Ligand SMILES: *[C@@H]1O[C@H](CO)[C@@H](O)[C@H](O)[C@H]1NC(C)=O
Ligand SMILES: *[C@@H]1O[C@H](CO)[C@@H](O)[C@H](O)[C@H]1NC(C)=O
Ligand SMILES: *[C@@H]1O[C@H](CO)[C@@H](O)[C@H](O)[C@H]1NC(C)=O
Ligand SMILES: *[C@@H]1O[C@H](CO)[C@@H](O)[C@H](O)[C@H]1NC(C)=O
Ligand SMILES: *[C@@H]1O[C@H](CO)[C@@H](O)[C@H](O)[C@H]1NC(C)=O
Ligand SMILES: [Zn+2]
């Protein structure tokens with residue numbers, strides 16, 4: 001029980017009151033509380049050793065091809081444009097003027113009542129306090145993007161659809177939000193390919209994603225069956241069985257190009273079902289390797305999508321380290337990685353495992369649509385080298401748009417503004433892993449650039465001023481593409 005309290009305070013402040021599931025997991029558990037802490041909380045437990053936490057995925061017996069840096073496309077080559085939407089967190093109960101200081105994890109809702117002081121009232125289009133996205137703001141964004149839909153080719157949609165009222169979400173509530181969001185995507189983007197990934201908030205309760213060997217009343221099939229049905233609007237029939245099993249899939253939208261969508265809830269330390277057995281849940285990473293090996297054999301380039309960035313503190317160490325090895329092994333073909341979850345606009349560079357100094361990959365964490373907590377709202381476009389024979393499918397630039405919520409609420413109207421282009425803002429030559437590694441070096445040397453990054457990290461909600469702690473946090477995160485690895489930050493010059 002001590003462990004449950006720890007989890008409640010260190011990992012996830014919001015899952016109290018849902019104890020039957022946690023108790024079921026603890027009943028099945030073969031670990032001591034210290035071992036559990038090592039898995040879930042990481043090195044902060046003092047003794048992170050755990051026998052079950054140390055597992056290695058097996059790679060096929062095919063030698064790794066010599067690393068080949070991406071070749072820049074010839075000027076005028078065709079490009080793909082990809083819209084990335086993440087963490088919409090749509091709140092069906094949002095009410096303008098309701099109490100935004102309600103003392104709960106989520107406010108600005110009908111049930112919160114009207115505050116005595118109007119300055120405590122929820123903004124018309126959203127609010128910087130603990131509030132999620134109102135339907136009218138979400139639809140305004142979708143309408144704008146719908147009008148531009150001929151300017152982009154695909155949508156990467158990386159999860160977290162429900163609001164943060166995590167103390168009061170039933171399975172039916174979650175399914176309703178899923179269906180509502182899917183119907184909005186179909187309405188505003190008819191015929192447009194959408195490639196979704198599953199967020200951690202889609203579970204009921206939040207973060208709860210039992211592996212397939214959990215059957216009966218706790219089985220996750222209530223969600224995965226519904227996902228399979230919803231996602232079949234965009235995905236081919238032959239991937240549906242895998243979505244039902246594990247909520248991940250792969251598709252090839254063009255010859256030579258493959259998308260792999262992962263279910264990162266199997267690396268989420270808040271997913272207490274993982275404590276029963278953390279070893280490659282549902283065989284997802286084994287499947288990932290098999291899929292990448294076939295892609296390598298077929299000469300394909302690959303984009304990987306998911307919700308939780310694999311370097312996130314909340315991604316279980318063994319999963320995260322194995323994923324890092326996968327990115328190293330398949331660095332020649334993994335041309336892009338797209339994540340969400342943190343709500344902050346950031347990136348993480350992967351390095352070679354031997355020296356941790358040669359960049360081999362980069363993962364983008366897109367800004368959230370929701371303003372939760374204390375952010376402006378945003379979305380992202382990537383310009384990608386494709387579609388022609390021999391395209392690298394590397395990201396050539398990205399552009400981020402945002403909604404200045406304070407301004408919108410004062411003006412009484414919504415204006416989505418261009419926020420920045422990565423290439424222009426950071427004066428980058430290209431957006432290859434080596435360019436991002438170089439940007440980290442520039443940010444270590446030049447505080448102005450770091451403060452620009454820090455401003456954009458929070459979607460321009462403040463100036464970006466950054467003290468030592470802040471600088472260390474920003475820089476260390478960019479180098480941390482695997483979790484629980486202090487050595488990645490040991491030679492940072494802050
Ligand atoms: C996994 O691989 C690492 C690095 O090669 C090794 O140190 C570790 O002992 C391996 N763990 C297991 C359980 O085989
Ligand atoms: C309302 O709240 C604002 C901001 O917290 C405060 O400055 C103001 O004095 C409050 N007004 C009343 C009548 O309490
Ligand atoms: C929980 O949700 C239901 C239905 O959405 C609502 O009627 C009820 O007031 C909520 N309870 C709390 C404690 O928020
Ligand atoms: C944990 O899962 C792995 C992979 O499915 C399996 O090989 C192993 O036997 C399981 N361990 C336990 C203790 O159940
Ligand atoms: C830091 O970067 C800014 C913005 O690119 C540039 O104007 C400035 O000259 C740089 N400062 C130094 C000392 O290089
Ligand atoms: Zn989220």
Ligand SMILES: [Zn+2]
Nearest residue numbers: 160199200341
């Ligand atoms: Zn999330």
